[in-house]
Amino acid sequence: MQQDGDGDRINIAIDGPAGAGKSTVARKVAEQLGYVYIDTGAMYRAVTLSAIRASIAPEDGERLAAHATTLEIGLKPGEQGQKVYLNGENVTSEIRSREVTLLVSPVAANETVREVLGTLQRGFAESKGVVMDGRDIGSHVLPNAELKIFLTASVEERARRRYNEIADSQSITLEQLAVEIAERDRLDEGRDIAPLVCAKDALVMDSTAMTIDEVVEAIVKLSRTKLAEAK
Ligand code: CDP
Numbered sequence: 001m002q003q004d005g006d007g008d009r010i011n012i013a014i015d016g017p018a019g020a021g022k023s024t025v026a027r028k029v030a031e032q033l034g035y036v037y038i039d040t041g042a043m044y045r046a047v048t049l050s051a052i053r054a055s056i057a058p059e060d061g062e063r064l065a066a067h068a069t070t071l072e073i074g075l076k077p078g079e080q081g082q083k084v085y086l087n088g089e090n091v092t093s094e095i096r097s098r099e100v101t102l103l104v105s106p107v108a109a110n111e112t113v114r115e116v117l118g119t120l121q122r123g124f125a126e127s128k129g130v131v132m133d134g135r136d137i138g139s140h141v142l143p144n145a146e147l148k149i150f151l152t153a154s155v156e157e158r159a160r161r162r163y164n165e166i167a168d169s170q171s172i173t174l175e176q177l178a179v180e181i182a183e184r185d186r187l188d189e190g191r192d193i194a195p196l197v198c199a200k201d202a203l204v205m206d207s208t209a210m211t212i213d214e215v216v217e218a219i220v221k222l223s224r225t226k227l228a229e230a231k
Contacts, residue, residue: 009035009129010146010226012219013137017185017196019158020151021207021215026133027081028216033131033223038075038124040134040141041104042084043117045095046073048107050086052099058106065112073120098172102180105187108135114193135188138199147226148202149219155182157208 012035014026023039030037047068048058056063074085083092094100107113114136121141124130134141138148153161159178166172172180188196198204203222207215 012131012147013145014133016151019162022133030131038132044108048104068113109191135196136194140194150198150202153208
């Protein structure tokens with residue numbers, strides 16, 4: 001079905017491992033294009049927070065699946081970036097805790113959790129004009145996205161960036177963070193359903209030696225080309 005805006009808006013998928021700069025880049029690209037930014041990792045984090053509160057272990061697949069189908073996950077654009085709601089409660093800060101970070105990959109490996117969130121994500125993208133970041137957006141959630149970017153960087157650089165973001169609030173060493181990020185990459189790449197993978201038609205960008213603004217500029221440029229092609 002043709003929606004308002006089809007033809008003059010596209011969908012942009014930005015996938016890649018933790019700490020590659022996806023969320024900052026995706027938010028800025030969305031700002032520049034006047035698009036909506038959707039952080040799908042935040043949705044997996046919200047389900048994980050809820051499972052922790054309900055004392056459901058990720059290994060308890062059946063309970064986790066049943067729990068996920070009862071949740072209402074909401075995203076709202078805010079001045080400080082996107083706000084995340086779990087059954088109406090603002091959980092934007094809480095979903096960034098180390099406890100959630102350590103459990104999110106096993107929770108995200110659950111098939112029902114992925115189905116529930118994937119359906120929501122496709123709904124957000126229906127009328128085009130979204131920049132969606134995650135692990136499986138170009139490969140699975142939005143296989144027809146007009147522009148797909150696979151954003152990566154060395155694990156050392158990714159750990160360093162994340163360390164600078166969270167060192168004040170969470171007591172963790174750079175070395176420990178690098179180990180945890182590498183382990184999350186391993187789990188995300190190795191799961192059976194919709195693993196972290198570079199889609200065939202995605203453009204790989206290695207941001208190790210690039211600033212955020214350079215990456216944003218490159219993606220905005222590419223999106224203008226794709227937009228011209230889509231017309
Ligand atoms: O921000 P960070 O890079 O730490 O990760 P995130 O984007 O918040 O995603 C947290 C976790 O959610 C990932 O490590 C994946 O396990 C999972 N995830 C996923 O499986 N599929 C997505 N589309 C997005 C996130």
